[in-house]
Amino acid sequence: MTSAGARHEAAIEEVWNRVRGTDRAVVVDSPPGAGKSTLVRELAKRLVAVGENVPIVVQTNDQADDLVIALAGVGLSTGRLHGQEWTPPTGWPRTKVRTGTKLGELGGCDVIVGTAAKWAYVKADERTWPLGVIDEAYQMSAAALVRVGHLFDRLLLVGDPGQLAPFTVADEHSVRSLATWPLDTAAGTLLRHHPDTPVIPLPVSWRLAPHTAPVISDAFYTRAFTAGAAPTDRRLELASLAHPALAHAAEHGWALLELPAAHVPRTDPALVATLADLVHQLVTAEVSTVDPSGPRPLNRADVAVGVVHRDQKAHVEAALQRRGITGVTVDTANRLQGRQYEVVLAWHPLSGRRDASAFHLEAGRLCVLASRHRQACVVVSRAGVDEQLHAYPAAEPVWLGTDPPQVDGWEANRAFLERLAPHRIPAH
Amino acid sequence: MSLDVYQRLLALSRARAVPAASRAHRHLSPRPWLLTGYHLAGEPSAPVAIRYGSFRDSPKLLTVAEPRDRALRFAALGGLARDLATYLSRYTVTEPVVRATGSGRELDVDHCCVDAPQLVVPNEATAHWVGLLGQYLRTLDDPVLAAAGAHLGWIASRRHLPGSNVLLTATDLLTAHWRTGQLPTEDGHLGRLLAWIEPPAGVDAWQAARDAEAMPPAGPASDPSWDQVVLRPALERAKHQGDVRRLKLAAAEVLDGAWRDTWAAIDLVRMLPPGEHVAKRWESDRWSWTRHRERVLAGTVSFSARLSDVPAYRFLHELETRTAALDRQMALDDPLVMARYLATGEAVAGVVIKRDPEHTVVNSGGRSVLRPLLWVRTGSAFDRPAGTELWWGKVGMVVRGSTDDTVELMVTSGAVTRPKLGLLPDADAEVVLAPFGPQQYFPDNLPDELPWPTRSSRPKPAPEPELDDDLDTDLTLPAQQTGTAADPDTAPGRVPVPRAVPDPAAESRGAQ
Numbered sequence: 027m028t029s030a031g032a033r034h035e036a037a038i039e040e041v042w043n044r045v046r047g048t049d050r051a052v053v054v055d056s057p058p059g060a061g062k063s064t065l066v067r068e069l070a071k072r073l074v075a076v077g078e079n080v081p082i083v084v085q086t087n088d089q090a091d092d093l094v095i096a097l098a099g100v101g102l103s104t105g106r107l108h109g110q111e112w113t114p115p116t117g118w119p120r121t122k123v124r125t126g127t128k129l130g131e132l133g134g135c136d137v138i139v140g141t142a143a144k145w146a147y148v149k150a151d152e153r154t155w156p157l158g159v160i161d162e163a164y165q166m167s168a169a170a171l172v173r174v175g176h177l178f179d180r181l182l183l184v185g186d187p188g189q190l191a192p193f194t195v196a197d198e199h200s201v202r203s204l205a206t207w208p209l210d211t212a213a214g215t216l217l218r219h220h221p222d223t224p225v226i227p228l229p230v231s232w233r234l235a236p237h238t239a240p241v242i243s244d245a246f247y248t249r250a251f252t253a254g255a256a257p258t259d260r261r262l263e264l265a266s267l268a269h270p271a272l273a274h275a276a277e278h279g280w281a282l283l284e285l286p287a288a289h290v291p292r293t294d295p296a297l298v299a300t301l302a303d304l305v306h307q308l309v310t311a312e313v314s315t316v317d318p319s320g321p322r323p324l325n326r327a328d329v330a331v332g333v334v335h336r337d338q339k340a341h342v343e344a345a346l347q348r349r350g351i352t353g354v355t356v357d358t359a360n361r362l363q364g365r366q367y368e369v370v371l372a373w374h375p376l377s378g379r380r381d382a383s384a385f386h387l388e389a390g391r392l393c394v395l396a397s398r399h400r401q402a403c404v405v406v407s408r409a410g411v412d413e414q415l416h417a418y419p420a421a422e423p424v425w426l427g428t429d430p431p432q433v434d435g436w437e438a439n440r441a442f443l444e445r446l447a448p449h450r451i452p453a454h
Numbered sequence: 455m456s457l458d459v460y461q462r463l464l465a466l467s468r469a470r471a472v473p474a475a476s477r478a479h480r481h482l483s484p485r486p487w488l489l490t491g492y493h494l495a496g497e498p499s500a501p502v503a504i505r506y507g508s509f510r511d512s513p514k515l516l517t518v519a520e521p522r523d524r525a526l527r528f529a530a531l532g533g534l535a536r537d538l539a540t541y542l543s544r545y546t547v548t549e550p551v552v553r554a555t556g557s558g559r560e561l562d563v564d565h566c567c568v569d570a571p572q573l574v575v576p577n578e579a580t581a582h583w584v585g586l587l588g589q590y591l592r593t594l595d596d597p598v599l600a601a602a603g604a605h606l607g608w609i610a611s612r613r614h615l616p617g618s619n620v621l622l623t624a625t626d627l628l629t630a631h632w633r634t635g636q637l638p639t640e641d642g643h644l645g646r647l648l649a650w651i652e653p654p655a656g657v658d659a660w661q662a663a664r665d666a667e668a669m670p671p672a673g674p675a676s677d678p679s680w681d682q683v684v685l686r687p688a689l690e691r692a693k694h695q696g697d698v699r700r701l702k703l704a705a706a707e708v709l710d711g712a713w714r715d716t717w718a719a720i721d722l723v724r725m726l727p728p729g730e731h732v733a734k735r736w737e738s739d740r741w742s743w744t745r746h747r748e749r750v751l752a753g754t755v756s757f758s759a760r761l762s763d764v765p766a767y768r769f770l771h772e773l774e775t776r777t778a779a780l781d782r783q784m785a786l787d788d789p790l791v792m793a794r795y796l797a798t799g800e801a802v803a804g805v806v807i808k809r810d811p812e813h814t815v816v817n818s819g820g821r822s823v824l825r826p827l828l829w830v831r832t833g834s835a836f837d838r839p840a841g842t843e844l845w846w847g848k849v850g851m852v853v854r855g856s857t858d859d860t861v862e863l864m865v866t867s868g869a870v871t872r873p874k875l876g877l878l879p880d881a882d883a884e885v886v887l888a889p890f891g892p893q894q895y896f897p898d899n900l901p902d903e904l905p906w907p908t909r910s911s912r913p914k915p916a917p918e919p920e921l922d923d924d925l926d927t928d929l930t931l932p933a934q935q936t937g938t939a940a941d942p943d944t945a946p947g948r949v950p951v952p953r954a955v956p957d958p959a960a961e962s963r964g965a966q
Contacts, residue, residue: 051907146899168908172767175905196773200614205762208770212907219910291456337798343839 030230030254037228038065042072044224045157045182053163053213053225054184057251058242058397059233059366062184066161067096069182073157074102074136082139082159083174085166089364090139091115093161097137098122105132107140107148129153142166146173156180160212165363167192168215169208183213187432188246188397189363190390207428214429230254233366233400238279245441246393248432261316262324262369262401269307271451275369275402280449287410290378293341297377300406300453301331302345304371305354315368315401326353328368332395333358334375334386342373359394370399374407376439382418389431389438396442405446415440457797458633466635469658471650475631477729477788481619481736482720483572487541488513489584490576490712492676492705494521498583499590501527502676502685503705504534508541510717517705519692528599531591535602542605545571545743570736570743573609574622574720576644576672576712581623583674585610592757604755608746611757615772617735617780620743624719631723636663644672644715651722672712680708729787735780763904771898782890792886800889802844802861804832805882811875813864826865826878827854830885836861845891849877863887 044052056062070080084090090106091114097104098119106125114125126132129148142160158178160166163185169192175181192209194201201209210218217223231239232254239253262276275281283304285296313324333339336358343356355367359375372395375386385391396403420436458474465472491504500521507514514537518530548565555562575581588610592603612620629641634650641647645666653662671677676685688701749755761769785792785801795801808829814822828851835858842853843866850867868891869877879885 050911150901169767169770172764172901172904172908173899175907176901181907194770194774196770196777197616200773201770203614203760204766204769205760206766208767216907219908337800340799340838340842344837347839 028254028256030252034061034228034230034254037226038068041065041182041226042069044226045069045073049180049224051181051183051216051220051223053217053223054182055225055227055249056184056186057188057228057231057247057249058186058393059231059400060186060228060251061230061232062161062186062228063093063096065228066093066159066184067100069159070097070102070137071100078157079135079155080137080157080159081145081155081178082137082161083142083145083166084139085142085162085170085363086361087112087141088361089162090141091118094123094139095119097139103134103136105135105138107132107138107144109141109144142170142174145177146170148174148177150176153177154179157182160184162186162189162364163213163216164189164211165192166212167208168206168210168212171212171215172208181216183216185211185213186364187213187248188242188390188393190360190388190394191431202425207425210428218429227251234397235260235279235401238399238403241280241442241445242393242397245438245445246389246397246433255317259318260401263314263316263321265311265313268311268313269304271404271406271453272304272307272402274449274451275404278449279402280446281402281404282443282446282450283404283406283453284409284450285407285453287408288378289380290408292335292378293337294378294408295341297373297406297408298338298341298345301342301371301373302349302351304404304406305329305331305346305351306349308369309351309354317400324368326351327355329371330355330357330362330365330367330369330398331371331373332362332398333373334391334395338373359391362398363394365398366400367398368401370395370403372396372403372405374405374411376411376414377407379414382414382436382439384422384435387420387435387439389433389435392439392442409452411439412443415443457794460797461633462635465633465650465659469635469660470653471632471634471659473631473790474633475784475788476726476790477732478723478726479630479729479732479784479788479791480622480627480723481572481728481732481739482724483569485544486572486574486622486720487538488574488713488716490580490673490709490716491516491583492673492709493583495676495678495681497521498586498674501531501587503701503709505706505709505713506534507537513713515702515706515709517698517701519698519701520689528594528596531602532596532598535591535598538602538605539598542571545569546747548744565744566737567740567744567747570620570740571609572620572622574624574627574716576623576716577625577642578623580672580674581610581613581621584621585613589757592755601750604750604757605746607757608742608755612739612742616776617783618739618742618776619732619736620739624716627719627723631726635659643667644712644719645669648715648718652718669711670708672715673709676708684708729784731783731787735783763909764900764902767900768898771900775896779893782893785888785890789886792888795889796886799837802830802832802836802887803885804830804861804887805884806879807831807860807881809878809881811878815864824870824872824875826869826875828863828865828879830861830863830887831859832861835859844887844889846879846885846887847877848892849879850891851887867891 041052041054073080082093084093094104094106095117101122104123106123107129108125108127110127124132124135129152132138155178157180160181160183163183164187165185192211194209227249229251231251234242234253235255236253236257243250264273264276271281271283285300308324308329309326314321315324315328331342333342339356339358346354375391376382379386415436420434461472461474485508487508489504489506492502494500494502501518502521504516505513516530516534518527520526545567547568549568550563551566552561553564575584584606588603588606591599592607594600609621612618624644625642625647628647628651632651634641634647636646636650646663649662649666650659653659670680684704688704692698692701785795792801796803806828810827813825813827815825817823836856838853840853840855844851848868849865851863851865854862854864869875
């Protein structure tokens with residue numbers, strides 16, 4: 027076993043021992059692609075084997091569906107607690123899975139999976155569990171935890187601290203006047219109130235490649251991690267006429283494709299067209315992705331475009347549809363959390379803006395966009411982001427009664443940009 | 455393209471404000487209570503002069519000959535407190551209302567005040583001052599002052615809730631309905647704002663705004679040179695010679711501008727027809743007033759300057775619900791607000807050129823279900839992808855595809871059974887398809903007390919006296935963070951909720 031593998035296994039065993047121990051809560055910090063889903067699956071299997079029922083709280087319907095498919099795949103009898111409008115996705119397992127809008131319809135299931143919003147409808151006088159598992163505990167807000175916390179005597183929280191912080195449509199200033207901060211992360215609020223809770227970091231990212239993992243670890247994480255893959259394990263093979271940004275990213279893992287500096291509307295048409303062209307090249311040219319399991323052609327499901335705003339998503343999707351391309355994921359950072367692709371094209375949050383607002387500076391946003399890929403990530407941006415950062419030095423107010431963010435957004439943005447400087451490709 | 459930016463640029467090039475709404479989106483009481491005043495520089499608890507009342511031409515004037523003398527201060531505020539009580543006593547008539555209780559299956563009769571009071575002040579700073587005065591007065595032993603403090607506290611607490619109209623500021627009234635070519639910060643100056651909307655004949659907005667800036671400020675902070683040249687001699691005269699005439703004259707003169715400007719703002723918004731949902735939002739203010747009165751009568755009014763525990767989470771839920779509802783209601787009420795969504799491409803306007811009401815699809819259960827199709831010719835290219843959801847009233851639809859000038863839509867809800875096909879738009883009908891459908895209500899699902907993961911396991915320290923809590927907050931936090939009063943009756947469950955609403959499909963929303 028490699029040393030990375032050994033460190034990973036040791037972390038898993040430590041989690042298991044803690045879960046079987048006496049701690050009321052256990053937090054597992056998992057960097058991108060560190061085997062969090064595998065961990066949840068493995069722990070569920072072991073818990074069921076010792077006769078426990080395992081309720082699992084996830085944050086989105088997509089996450090719930092993916093997890094149910096994975097759990098049923100390892101033979102666990104799984105219940106999917108869902109809302110009225112839910113429909114099963116393609117590839118939904120035919121055996122081992124029950125579904126229902128009420129807990130009573132899932133009798134006999136060893137594992138029950140539902141979103142936090144759905145679990146909030148379960149009443150504590152209906153049923154409680156000795157141990158609950160919360161997946162994506164840094165994506166979940168304290169407000170969501172308040173609504174489900176009473177269902178579980180003990181909790182295992184698993185999540186990626188580099189994700190986007192919970193947000194609200196309400197005016198944040200009104201919410202900041204509260205004595206509690208309901209938009210703290212679920213893991214953050216638990217650690218604040220129970221500071222003795224053990225935090226176990228997973229030390230190895232199996233998703234990120236050896237040349238991309240250090241950038242993410244340095245810029246966005248306080249607990250360092252390394253890549254599990256060896257430098258020679260993975261490769262992206264492109265036709266010789268590929269766009270220079272794609273060619274560069276295939277070789278180095280990163281490319282920063284810079285369009286001429288300009289202040290532009292949020293749905294920058296030139297950036298939309300550039301992204302659509304890159305996707306077009308990726309899905310029409312002969313591209314192979316190589317990893318230890320061997321080479322295979324890159325298909326559309328392997329490619330994602332990460333954007334910042336929903337209107338950008340709409341414009342990029344429409345541009346792809348006009349080029350006859352379907353099946354490529356286009357989504358906001360918020361909804362790309364927890365997902366992985368071979369190649370990711372990312373819209374830089376600060377591209378073309380006059381200002382650098384807290385929303386666009388958030389470390390989690392850039393981190394999610396930059397850490398979804400296994401092979402390569404092309405960040406597309408208007409030039410001048412560096413000047414913009416220095417024109418708007420970090421000015422976040424200090425809020426009483428809340429913990430400061432682990433990573434400062436401004437500093438993370440600057441560090442990331444600095445690390446990407448050698449990979450800068452000007453667009454013509 | 456943002457319509458907001460376009461309107462600001464348009465206002466800039468015309469040197470005149472541009473309408474941003476064609477309906478009034480604030481409830482305007484037929485008899486509001488206006489308040490404008492000054493406090494001593496740096497001493498918000500020491501009012502110098504306050505002009506107030508419901509009558510434009512005969513306002514009341516409060517002056518304090520020695521604002522630092524608490525006996526004089528309380529005597530003057532006592533007059534204001536009694537006048538406020540008289541005004542509020544007009545809003546005690548109730549009417550029986552049938553409303554759903556518990557799970558929404560049972561009906562109950564409750565009583566709600568037929569109307570509620572409304573306080574209008576010139577600007578945000580005065581609104582904040584009202585809250586501060588409320589916090590100050592309600593701690594006093596004098597029952598009249600304490601009662602006024604409790605009422606002002608309730609009034610100020612409503613200010614943080616989107617869609618509440620109990621406390622209006624003239625600047626907000628105007629910026630909600632007009633766009634100027636100046637900076638948003640400059641819009642906070644009532645005189646400048648009015649100058650952009652209605653500049654005097656023959657004067658452009660820039661000049662009119664400069665002229666307005668030369669006028670006495672709207673308060674509650676006064677002009678330092680006025681303090682020196684006018685106020686100081688007037689106070690000295692009152693103090694040493696017992697002659698308050700000069701002080702009263704000076705106060706009446708200096709507060710007159712803000713008084714008239716506040717009425718002018720009300721007049722301007724009154725000229726717009728009210729939006730359809732305004733009365734509905736005012737109903738929630740009426741319920742809150744009703745509950746507040748009940749607590750006053752029972753002697754159970756309580757405030758906490760900062761919410762904690764479960765009420766904090768309930769407050770967030772209410773803020774989120776109200777924010778979303780207000781945005782949606784304003785757009786549905788007002789074509790000029792909906793135009794903002796058209797400009798960004800989130801909404802679509804066009805003409806129905808073809809319909810196929812008989813179109814069916816096979817659902818996942820293998821059954822054939824009715825899913826009518828519509829083709830809409832749009833004025834400009836539609837730039838959203840297939841799969842985008844749109845609504846025409848209660849009829850929900852999803853975009854199947856689009857060309858340069860036509861969008862093909864499949865109806866997915868609201869008109870997918872034969873009896874309801876009549877709800878589809880007719881061929882040739884002009885339609886605006888909105889990015890939001892009928893309002894959905896979600897219960898807050900909050901427990902009665904915080905569960906263990908979100909509270910400390912260590913024993914709580916002995917409870918501090920409530921008074922300390924209040925004062926600390928006032929003194930240490932900047933303006934925007936203070937004054938969120940506990941208002942338990944603002945939870946959506948306490949206002950009458952339409953019967954059709956309890957919808958456990960919150961998962962789809964929570965998972966956004």
